[in-house]
Amino acid sequence: MDQPFFLALDFRTAEDVKSFIEKHDLYGVPVKVGMELFYREGREIIDWLKEHDHPIFLDLKLHDIPTTVEKAMYNLAHLGIDIVNVHASGGSEMMKAAKRGLEAGTNGKVPKLIAVTVLTSMDQSTLQEELQIKQSVDQAVTRLALLTKNSGVDGVVCSAHEVPLIKQTCGDDFLTVTPGIRLSDSKQNDQKRVATPQLAKQNGADYLVIGRSITQAENPKANYQRVRKEWNHA
Numbered sequence: 001m002d003q004p005f006f007l008a009l010d011f012r013t014a015e016d017v018k019s020f021i022e023k024h025d026l027y028g029v030p031v032k033v034g035m036e037l038f039y040r041e042g043r044e045i046i047d048w049l050k051e052h053d054h055p056i057f058l059d060l061k062l063h064d065i066p067t068t069v070e071k072a073m074y075n076l077a078h079l080g081i082d083i084v085n086v087h088a089s090g091g092s093e094m095m096k097a098a099k100r101g102l103e104a105g106t107n108g109k110v111p112k113l114i115a116v117t118v119l120t121s122m123d124q125s126t127l128q129e130e131l132q133i134k135q136s137v138d139q140a141v142t143r144l145a146l147l148t149k150n151s152g153v154d155g156v157v158c159s160a161h162e163v164p165l166i167k168q169t170c171g172d173d174f175l176t177v178t179p180g181i182r183l184s185d186s187k188q189n190d191q192k193r194v195a196t197p198q199l200a201k202q203n204g205a206d207y208l209v210i211g212r213s214i215t216q217a218e219n220p221k222a223n224y225q226r227v228r229k230e231w232n233h234a
């Protein structure tokens with residue numbers, strides 16, 4: 001993959017996606033398709049993106065009983081995507097089932113499977129006050145990363161801040177995919193654990209996920225180039 005940034009295509013319709021990509025000449029860049037777009041447009045938008053050579057991270061964050069997740073992954077595997085995810089908090093049986101489903105459903109290259117640790121929209125107070133989890137964010141993320149690794153899954157979704165700890169605990173080859181990426185002058189929106197592309201690179205992240213800093217910018221292409229420059233020069 002030329003540039004390790006997944007552009008989050010959080011748009012309502014396929015038409016919105018196509019006109020955004022066309023207008024800003026972003027053909028072929030790695031993209032993330034999430035629930036909003038996939039629930040409406042399904043496999044057609046995936047096929048269109050593949051026809052235009054976009055590497056695809058399908059972000060549906062599956063979290064259900066093992067059998068359901070295994071069968072859902074079996075069906076998703078036919079889409080020919082590159083990365084797909086589950087929630088690590090679904091537990092090891094669920095993660096192993098997800099992997100089995102993907103392997104059984106794929107003809108060619110098996111998509112990478114990653115697991116969300118603690119959402120980047122959460123912070124210490126969400127964990128401790130709302131969810132009554134006594135561990136710190138760092139501890140909870142590391143614990144879930146280790147569970148993910150021991151379940152045979154390829155890597156995790158986490159914030160850029162936890163990458164050094166995860167690499168230390170799970171090894172350099174264990175993938176870290178980091179959303180919550182913001183350019184220094186972008187709005188934080190609903191994200192709590194944010195980082196610049198530069199910090200993510202310095203911390204050793206393998207891939208970035210970045211949406212609104214680009215898609216809602218006055219000049220999306222210019223911001224895309226800024227991310228690229230920050231990453232390449234960090």
Ligand SMILES: O=C(O)c1cc(=O)[nH]c(=O)n1[C@@H]1O[C@H](COP(=O)(O)O)[C@@H](O)[C@H]1O
Nearest residue numbers: 008034059119120157179180209210211212
């Ligand atoms: O799995 C994800 O991609 C994900 C996990 C997470 O912890 N936080 C997170 O923001 N995401 C996704 O990453 C994208 C971030 O978008 P922006 O906040 O607009 O850059 C969204 O599409 C989220 O669904």
